[in-house]
Amino acid sequence: MTDTTTFPEVGTRVRGARVLLSDVVLDAHGPADPTGHARAESLTAHLDRVGPRPTGTPALVEVLDRAGLSGHGGAHVPAASKWRRVLAGDGHLTVVANGAESEPVAAKDGTLLRQRPHLVIDGLLLTAEALGARRAVIWLHGDDRGARKALRAALAERPWSPSAPAVEIVDGPVHYLAGEASAITQAVAGGPALPTVRRRPEPGAPRTLVHNVETLARLALLARGYPPSGTRLLTVLGDGRAVVEVDAATTFTELLVDLGWAEAPQAVLLGGYGGLWAPWTRLAGLPVDEGVLRGEGLSLGAGVVAPLGAWACGVKQTAGLVAYLASMSARQCGPCVFGLPALAESTLALADGRRGAGVDRLLDDAAAVEGRGACHHPDGATRLIASATSTFADDIAAHAAGRPCRGTAEVWPGVSR
């Protein structure tokens, strides 16, 4: 545990114009159903606000390139390079709007689908038209009834169009890996929703393009000639969760002060449970800007910001997160099936200050797992552990020396103490 520090005075709040959604407060876990009322934008309101949807053409790839649009699902892959890979192939194409936000804290995609369903549908149809897709699918987390309801109502409002494929809404499983792209690809082709390894594709093999729903909403604005927006959608954990759209120049201090944090946290988990810890001293003055954070070896991932209170124990918190990730393996790949429980056990041993537990053993276990799954699920756990060992280095040294602290873990969604 570190000493409690107070926030410095914050001057003018840095707030850009909101282009995607209005801020909402949600329960601490579960689907993105707001505690207050937030109505989905109707088709008429949508068209009044942003104008009619242009037709999608392959030339749109240049617009995406110039705008530097990258994936907002977490991996930040440039959208234009995904398009070019698709354009190079020739099999039947399915485009997927990925709204299955499976990180237990994340709720910005669910919020976007509830507030601006038409913007996401526009992005999906533009992509389908531009790339000549046969199918257009919106993929949801299995328990996200609110998003499904908003989307069905939105689709019912739309006139039939001969140029664009009909939009299918598909419910994925209720699982941490429900939003994993290779699992979605396999599922929309009729297989199980489980991650797969892509061997070299055969010529003429069916193609699938998966874009995050926020990426598609931004694409729908860019295609209409809007300038690239400098905002970020974030889900911030606190008293419940807040989904906010802030200017990317907003610092983490400004963000938390604005959301009513009276006391500085000791560290922040960025991106999600498979994300990275960063000490508050390092993060406080940094902006919520992916480019700047990447330069610091950090990433906003799926836009999750989970501050850890000064009184909590980061080692215990990490042990709970790794146990959660181990429980959420797809149980397909040996290194993940056996490796993640071993990692969870050695993190817990460290938190409990058991004999023989230490950072070396933990990092050894992590190295044995890194990069060896069909998907990046095990890598999320190993990166989380590596960031914990540097962020909580002093605590870890104390725990390893048999002096576990009296701090407890905070109660976070899905994580048992």
Next chain:
Amino acid sequence: MSRVVAGSRLRVDPVACEGVGLCAQVADRVVELDRWGYPVLAADLVDGADVRAARRAVRACPRRALWVEEPDASS
């Protein structure tokens, strides 16, 4: 003689792999087993002996989980 294409790699599909371990028995110069019995593969196949070993491993796998990947000619 086995042709060696620079940058060739032995790859494993970890979903198909069940940790049978025959690969490490027939090709120990390019496959090691981790503590749970799953293969850890050499970074690159550097000479003809590596390539022959990799092909033995591919043939030996009862789960057809291994393949030799040559770098994409187009990239």
